[in-house]
Amino acid sequence: MEQLRLEPINNVNGSVTLPGSKSLSNRILLLAALAEGTTVVENLLDSDDIRHMLGALKLLGVDVSLNDDKTVATVKGVGGQLLTPSEPLFLGNAGTAYRPLTAVLAAVSGEYELIGEPRMEERPIGHLVDALQALGGDVTYLKNKDYPPLKIVGGQIKGGQVEIDGSISSQFLTALLMAAPLFSGDTKITIKGALVSKPYIDITLDVMARFGIAVANDDYKTFIVKGAQQYQAIERIMVEGDASSASYFVAAAAIAGGEIEIKGVGAKSVQGDIGFAKVMEQVGAKIDWYDERLVVHKGQLKGVDIDANAIPDAAMTLATVALFADGPTAIRNIYNWRVKETDRLHAMATELRKVGAEVVEGEDFIEIIPPTHFNDVAIDTYDDHRIAMCFAMVAVGGKAITINDPKCTYKTFPTFFKTLASVSH
Ligand SMILES: O=C(O)C1=C[C@@H](OP(=O)(O)O)[C@@H](O)[C@H](O)C1
Numbered sequence: 001m002e003q004l005r006l007e008p009i010n011n012v013n014g015s016v017t018l019p020g021s022k023s024l025s026n027r028i029l030l031l032a033a034l035a036e037g038t039t040v041v042e043n044l045l046d047s048d049d050i051r052h053m054l055g056a057l058k059l060l061g062v063d064v065s066l067n068d069d070k071t072v073a074t075v076k077g078v079g080g081q082l083l084t085p086s087e088p089l090f091l092g093n094a095g096t097a098y099r100p101l102t103a104v105l106a107a108v109s110g111e112y113e114l115i116g117e118p119r120m121e122e123r124p125i126g127h128l129v130d131a132l133q134a135l136g137g138d139v140t141y142l143k144n145k146d147y148p149p150l151k152i153v154g155g156q157i158k159g160g161q162v163e164i165d166g167s168i169s170s171q172f173l174t175a176l177l178m179a180a181p182l183f184s185g186d187t188k189i190t191i192k193g194a195l196v197s198k199p200y201i202d203i204t205l206d207v208m209a210r211f212g213i214a215v216a217n218d219d220y221k222t223f224i225v226k227g228a229q230q231y232q233a234i235e236r237i238m239v240e241g242d243a244s245s246a247s248y249f250v251a252a253a254a255i256a257g258g259e260i261e262i263k264g265v266g267a268k269s270v271q272g273d274i275g276f277a278k279v280m281e282q283v284g285a286k287i288d289w290y291d292e293r294l295v296v297h298k299g300q301l302k303g304v305d306i307d308a309n310a311i312p313d314a315a316m317t318l319a320t321v322a323l324f325a326d327g328p329t330a331i332r333n334i335y336n337w338r339v340k341e342t343d344r345l346h347a348m349a350t351e352l353r354k355v356g357a358e359v360v361e362g363e364d365f366i367e368i369i370p371p372t373h374f375n376d377v378a379i380d381t382y383d384d385h386r387i388a389m390c391f392a393m394v395a396v397g398g399k400a401i402t403i404n405d406p407k408c409t410y411k412t413f414p415t416f417f418k419t420l421a422s423v424s425h
């Protein structure tokens with residue numbers, strides 16, 4: 001297994017340009033593919049999750065051409081007419097590809113098999129399949145009920161009234177919303193239970209609006225989408241920098257600045273994970289806010305007790321910032337950490353303890369008491385990009401650490417360690 005040794009970093013300083021947002025890149029690619037007309041996508045993320053969406057679109061007959069560094073895509077929209085692919089669509093462990101494609105392919109004519117990595121077969125999708133089946137969609141499980149892989153015979157959905165459970169993943173509602181304009185009739189979606197990760201629905205509604213589809217949103221409880229509509233291409237669309245990826249540099253500057261300028265997200269971001277920067281202000285970071293960038297300086301860091309339901313991805317970064325805070329940190333309302341790339345609650349608790357922290361792992365929360373002594377250990381990353389990136393913060397805090405399988409960062413941020421090195425002194 002590959003390992004990356006990180007020696008203690010004394011100071012971070014400089015400027016970072018973020019790669020494009022994963023959540024925006026995959027939404028924009030899918031809607032551009034379905035649209036009438038050609039869309040040019042700029043600042044596209046080049047990472048595994050996007051590669052899986054691009055691979056699927058190719059097999060579905062969509063013409064997408066990329067520039068040399070794969071950050072500009074020209075997508076020739078097919079106006080909702082996709083091909084039946086010659087082989088199953090392999091979607092890796094990319095939730096932002098698997099879930100939206102499930103709903104969209106249930107809505108358009110054709111036969112499809114959606115497969116993924118072994119971990120994808122452990123990530124639930126039953127709430128989405130229940131809703132699609134209730135609407136008359138032909139979606140069946142190829143192995144275990146409620147989990148991928150799936151077989152879909154598309155083109156059966158007329159719309160109507162449907163409930164969807166929002167308590168495990170917002171991606172199910174995102175998927176249904178994105179597919180609903182393709183149903184033959186209007187759809188009224190009612191949320192059952194709590195809606196987790198709510199800001200991701202704002203990203204979905206924003207991207208749909210940019211491609212010409214309005215959704216009536218009654219306080220995130222019901223959504224009405226008109227049927228038999230076409231997405232309309234956008235001549236040029238720029239993907240914002242990734243706000244979840246920004247979290248590592250916000251944290252690094254707060255722990256060891258210097259000062260880091262982070263270009264690509266700021267006060268005007270459509271991504272909920274920008275909220276992490278607000279949490280870091282509570283922790284003690286000093287942040288200057290601009291529309292599309294942040295400048296972050298070191299602060300005296302203190303423990304906080306927060307509800308992180310709205311920022312599940314970025315909140316993982318807080319768990320390693322907590323190692324350098326005065327006093328304990330609690331991160332609450334994060335049950336769905338358990339159904340992402342790995343059981344993140346258990347994995348984070350295990351690795352934080354290895355470093356020397358005292359940790360309480362609750363069913364839906366984690367509490368971290370900073371170490372009195374840091375152990376120089378090798379961090380297992382569980383094929384989870386965010387665990388690898390979070391634990392780099394140990395080196396930023398001046399303690400040596402080894403990261404096992406560092407290339408797991410390729411899921412969303414292949415250049416992460418290089419970018420961190422560029423601001424490390
Ligand atoms: O819609 C999206 O782009 C995402 C939604 C979130 O998932 P959940 O809604 O499952 O929490 C987030 O964790 C994921 O990385 C991306």
Ligand SMILES: C=C(OP(=O)(O)O)C(=O)O
Pocket residue numbers: 093094095096313340341386412
């Ligand atoms: C949960 C994540 O990914 P996915 O889009 O596969 O759900 C993530 O990137 O942290």
